[in-house]
Amino acid sequence: MIFGAAVAVTINLLPLEGLTYQGKMCLGLTLMTVVFWAFQVVQSGYSSGLYLVLLVIFKVAEPSAVFSPWLGSTMYMVVGAYLIASAVKASGLGERIAYKFIIRYVSSYKSIIISIFMLTLVLSVLIPHPWPRAFIIMSVMAVVIKNARIPREDASKIGFAVFAAAVSVSMIFLTGDSVINPLAAQASGESISWIKWFVYMGPPNIIASIITCALILVLFKPTAEVRINKDEIREKLIAMGPVSAKEKRTAVWLAAAVVLWMTDSVHGINIGWITLLIAMLMSFPVVGEILTAKQWGEVPVHVLLFLSAAMAIGRIGGITGMNDWIADTILPSSIPSNPFVLAILISVISMVIHMFLGSVITVIGIAIPALLLFTQPSGISPVVTSLLVYTAAGIHYILPFHHLNILVGMGEENGMYTQKEVARLGIPLTAVVFLITAAVEVPYWKFIGLL
Incomplete structure (x- = not known):
């Protein structure tokens, strides 16, 4: 808990060029929330609700933007x-x-x-x-x-x-x-x-x-x-x-x-x-x-709050300029012209972010907007970029907290397995991600005309 709060304070004290007050506050609160999620400081619904209300209290964005997921289907x-x-x-x-x-x-x-x-x-x-x-x-x-x-x-x-x-x-x-x-x-x-x-x-x-x-x-x-x-x-x-x-x-x-x-x-x-x-x-x-x-x-209310927070990350990150700053900071300056190399690059970036953030939804909220800006000049369909990110993060996990579908089954009263079984399968699945994105999706999407 202390580490998560320290991350938020540190981000806001650092002189990050290109980020406004709203952008720094969004980045700090986002990383704090991710720490809370990853280390299960509290149930995800509580940390998610805290994130949403702090975005409003610190005037990072208007409530209508923060809670916009509830205005859609x-x-x-x-x-x-x-x-x-x-x-x-x-x-x-x-x-x-x-x-x-x-x-x-x-x-x-x-x-x-x-x-x-x-x-x-x-x-x-x-x-x-x-x-x-x-x-x-x-x-x-x-x-x-x-x-x-x-x-x-x-x-x-x-x-x-x-x-x-x-x-x-x-x-x-x-x-x-x-x-x-x-x-x-x-x-x-x-x-x-x-x-x-x-x-x-x-x-x-x-x-x-x-x-x-x-x-x-x-x-x-x-x-x-x-x-x-x-x-x-x-x-x-x-x-x-x-x-x-x-x-x-x-x-x-x-x-x-x-x-x-x-x-x-x-x-x-x-x-x-x-x-x-x-x-x-x-x-x-x-x-x-x-x-x-x-x-x-x-109907679990905590899951709805978790979804609201995860969806807000991408939306508020776009409004405050956080997504643009992340794209400029972590992505290479040039776009690979080879679609197979691009697929591998997107997979690596998505999995690295996923390893630290530990949430597929959070990766979707942060990585997809940033990579859409990165790939836009190449003329690649945004559907391709989005689905490559999702495939990489969606299939990939090393520990249970990396995927809710795995985390929810842990324990003697559920699936009876432990982190040991998860890591044993998760490590070789990392290679499967590259196989699916670069060796399957790219040629398949080229064949059907999506790419």
């Missing part, structure tokens, strides 16, 4: 996404799908790991947030672990695979992560529909997911042979009874949501408003009766 899409995820969980539909999948496809340790990635992909179309998806899959895997009497050491590997799969698989569809994906799309300044996102990011992240799955199978081998008693899992499924009316209504609303998400470029309605609309209708009599008053408790 993103925050409301997050609210809707949590409610839809709660509906899928409460109705039992997600658990039923997972049980049926396991009965049909799972028979060994290898098939367990592969099924985790496949289930994550299937449920990412239905549940627009990675955390509820991961916890639903983890609850099913807990049954498998108990059923097969899997040793504690191997159980932690399976638990880690659940949350590791949530990283790259969540980037395949725009609604795969309704928090971060839309932020990366908006940061480009251009409209990216659900279909366009899948065209641009789907194939590269499918490849990234396959590589991640393969790395887990190679690095985390089981200590004993796995034998699954499918009869016991069938009993769990039978105990759920026949498909209920609530499950059927949930499936209908999910189908409507998916269709509307996929056709957003046709009807022109932002997917954020669609997500909120579907969630609201799920609560109404006769047509819904899926969500009740208690489901509002599933």
Whole structure:
């Protein structure tokens, strides 16, 4: 806490040429908040709320600019996404799908790991947030672990695979992560529909997911042979009874949501408003009766404040000149003409910032605006720059705090894994980042005409 405050004071005392009072204050408060996030001084919601209110108190920007995320669709899409995820969980539909999948496809340790990635992909179309998806899959895997009497050491590997799969698989569809994906799309300044996102990011992240799955199978081998008693899992499924009316209504609303998400470029309605609309209708009599008053408790206020702060960093940084100063200070003077070299440069810069800031959303807020200014003279589409930054930061992690999808699963009561498992996979994933950005995305985007 003292270190974070000292960073803010020091930045404001340094004679940083090219930065106004507002720019220095924005930089100081931003770095202070990042320190608080990285070292988990307090829950992220509290440090985020402090950052937002200090921006207003120190007159860094007007309240309308600081809290501008609430004037768009993103925050409301997050609210809707949590409610839809709660509906899928409460109705039992997600658990039923997972049980049926396991009965049909799972028979060994290898098939367990592969099924985790496949289930994550299937449920990412239905549940627009990675955390509820991961916890639903983890609850099913807990049954498998108990059923097969899997040793504690191997159980932690399976638990880690659940949350590791949530990283790259969540980037395949725009609604795969309704928090971060839309932020990366908006940061480009251009409209990216659900279909366009899948065209641009789907194939590269499918490849990234396959590589991640393969790395887990190679690095985390089981200590004993796995034998699954499918009869016991069938009993769990039978105990759920026949498909209920609530499950059927949930499936209908999910189908409507998916269709509307996929056709957003046709009807022109932002997917954020669609997500909120579907969630609201799920609560109404006769047509819904899926969500009740208690489901509002599933919407975490601290996550909304964290998102507000992370989004404010980029916006207020642009208003105060902080982003321009960062671009002039840390970026090279010339732009590489070779797109492969440029992709590697952007990846390195993004990962270095990510290593110290520890938040994908913060990297999006700081790196994308700075790199958009850097690449603008080359005529490269801002979509390319934004998605390269997001790919590099989104796939990359070394320690749990580098990615919320990994951090949320740590602990005995969740995924049962520790920092040791995270670092073991995270280090080779650094090489995967360069492979995906330079060797996959650049030639693929050139092929489809984006680059």
